[in-house]
Amino acid sequence: MNLPEQFLTKMKQLLHEEYDVFIRSFGEEKSQALRVNNLKIETDDFLQKSPFCLEQIPWVETGFFFHGKDRPGKHPFHEAGLYYIQEPSAMVVGEFVDPKPGEKVLDLCAAPGGKTTHLASKMNGEGFLLSNEIQPARAKILSQNVERMGIKNAVVTNETPDRLAERFPSFFDRILVDAPCSGEGMFRKDEEAREHWSLGNVEICHVRQVNILKSAAAMLKPGGRLVYSTCTFSPEENEGTISSFLEQHPYFEIEEVQTYKDFSHGRKEWVTNSADDIEKSIRLWPHKMKGEGHFIAVLKKLEGDITPCLKQPQAKVDSIILKHYKEFAMQSLNIVPTGKFVSFNDQLYLLPDEMLSLEKLKVVRPGWHLGTCKKNRFEPSHALAVSLKSADAKKSWNLSVGSEEIISYLRGETIQASGEKGWYLIEVDGHSIGWGKLAGNCMKNHYPKGLRWMGNNILSKSS
Numbered sequence: 001m002n003l004p005e006q007f008l009t010k011m012k013q014l015l016h017e018e019y020d021v022f023i024r025s026f027g028e029e030k031s032q033a034l035r036v037n038n039l040k041i042e043t044d045d046f047l048q049k050s051p052f053c054l055e056q057i058p059w060v061e062t063g064f065f066f067h068g069k070d071r072p073g074k075h076p077f078h079e080a081g082l083y084y085i086q087e088p089s090a091m092v093v094g095e096f097v098d099p100k101p102g103e104k105v106l107d108l109c110a111a112p113g114g115k116t117t118h119l120a121s122k123m124n125g126e127g128f129l130l131s132n133e134i135q136p137a138r139a140k141i142l143s144q145n146v147e148r149m150g151i152k153n154a155v156v157t158n159e160t161p162d163r164l165a166e167r168f169p170s171f172f173d174r175i176l177v178d179a180p181c182s183g184e185g186m187f188r189k190d191e192e193a194r195e196h197w198s199l200g201n202v203e204i205c206h207v208r209q210v211n212i213l214k215s216a217a218a219m220l221k222p223g224g225r226l227v228y229s230t231c232t233f234s235p236e237e238n239e240g241t242i243s244s245f246l247e248q249h250p251y252f253e254i255e256e257v258q259t260y261k262d263f264s265h266g267r268k269e270w271v272t273n274s275a276d277d278i279e280k281s282i283r284l285w286p287h288k289m290k291g292e293g294h295f296i297a298v299l300k301k302l303e304g305d306i307t308p309c310l311k312q313p314q315a316k317v318d319s320i321i322l323k324h325y326k327e328f329a330m331q332s333l334n335i336v337p338t339g340k341f342v343s344f345n346d347q348l349y350l351l352p353d354e355m356l357s358l359e360k361l362k363v364v365r366p367g368w369h370l371g372t373c374k375k376n377r378f379e380p381s382h383a384l385a386v387s388l389k390s391a392d393a394k395k396s397w398n399l400s401v402g403s404e405e406i407i408s409y410l411r412g413e414t415i416q417a418s419g420e421k422g423w424y425l426i427e428v429d430g431h432s433i434g435w436g437k438l439a440g441n442c443m444k445n446h447y448p449k450g451l452r453w454m455g456n457n458i459l460s461k462s463s
């Protein structure tokens with residue numbers, strides 16, 4: 001593997017006798033893992049159904065290594081949001097954020113959504129999760145992952161940290177800054193990170209990280225938790241960024257967290273003017289555990305302004321859309337999702353509890369998308385389908401995971417079926433995956449066009 005020369009020199013100076021074993025890890029196979037989405041399935045149930053060869057990740061209850069010959073990314077259970085494929089070290093971050101149901105949580109640098117979907121799973125659909133991503137194209141991917149995982153209480157924005165800080169002063173219970181970084185910890189799996197690396201970029205990243213943290217600090221409640229993480233080794237972006245931040249924000253302290261035996265600690269001697277407790281931060285090394293390189297610091301805000309009275313959302317909703325939604329829900333659902341509705345053009349959403357006004361912010365997903373009003377009828381959304389349980393729908397149609405029919409459904413084909421006409425929640429082995437509409441002897445396929453399987457998607461089974 002071609003690693004930047006200046007990176008190698010720097011790591012040799014930092015690691016001394018550990019350097020050789022560190023470098024050898026770049027020649028080893030990377031670990032692959034998935035995290036079970038408890039919004040859709042309990043972990044034990046998943047383990048009973050899983051066709052993959054899995055091994056428990058010691059530091060995450062819902063995390064499992066999978067075998068290289070399995071392809072869980074190309075499986076109906078993936079499309080049904082039963083799990084998220086995530087790098088095993090990255091799972092440590094969500095564990096340290098540790099959000100509780102009902103809290104207000106911000107994921108400030110969230111795309112493509114690995115950590116957001118982890119936080120959402122822990123929040124169990126209760127509270128308010130704001131998932132933000134600065135790059136528009138990446139914000140779209142984030143929004144798709146929020147949808148696939150059946151997350152109901154998230155809003156996705158495409159904003160800069162400082163614009164969000166103006167809107168949400170002292171508001172959140174927990175904030176994650178999974179910062180843009182030089183990506184050294186991903187060199188083993190990401191050629192682009194290797195190509196774009198330079199000493200100059202490390203410094204640019206450090207400055208950017210301190211700025212992002214400044215915005216995050218302003219949005220955290222006193223007593224709240226701020227988790228900072230990177231996937232890089234460079235001390236400037238890790239111990240250095242946290243030390244600069246703490247110098248400017250003395251009303252924060254680094255928290256001691258419970259660690260696992262293969263985790264390491266931050267290194268005081270690697271930066272000048274290091275913060276006192278920097279050794280309480282965590283370093284994850286690829287030569288010490290089955291995962292890529294990461295750094296994590298858990299910070300507590302000791303004092304600060306209490307949350308001012310903030311602008312509540314103006315829940316503007318078109319009464320005709322609401323009427324058609326209610327008709328649909330009475331006919332097709334056993335539970336009728338209600339709360340603060342909002343409509344944009346012909347789209348209907350439910351806002352998470354505790355949400356504030358998003359006026360003038362760039363919003364990609366304003367809440368739980370319920371559906372679209374089309375020519376005086378309501379068409380339920382894919383987001384509604386994947387977040388429903390079997391018992392929530394009046395009519396459901398279960399397809400077995402090993403069947404030809406589930407592949408046909410995912411390809412967007414019509415399924416031969418007979419029964420009462422109307423909307424059916426389509427399931428794979430009892431887990432919602434989309435909508436179908438039965439009329440005559442045909443189940444019309446409402447699996448979204450952009451998600452349909454083309455060509456050679458295959459069922460991944462370990463023999």
Ligand SMILES: C[S@@+](CC[C@H](N)C(=O)[O-])C[C@H]1O[C@@H](n2cnc3c(N)ncnc32)[C@H](O)[C@@H]1O
Pocket residue numbers: 090108109110111112113114115116133134135138160161178179180181208212
């Ligand atoms: C490490 S990635 C986040 C990964 C994500 N948390 C996950 O688990 O899937 C960092 C993100 O920060 C975004 N970013 C880049 N510059 C930024 C800035 N100035 N402010 C906020 N976010 C930024 C990048 O576009 C990128 O998506």
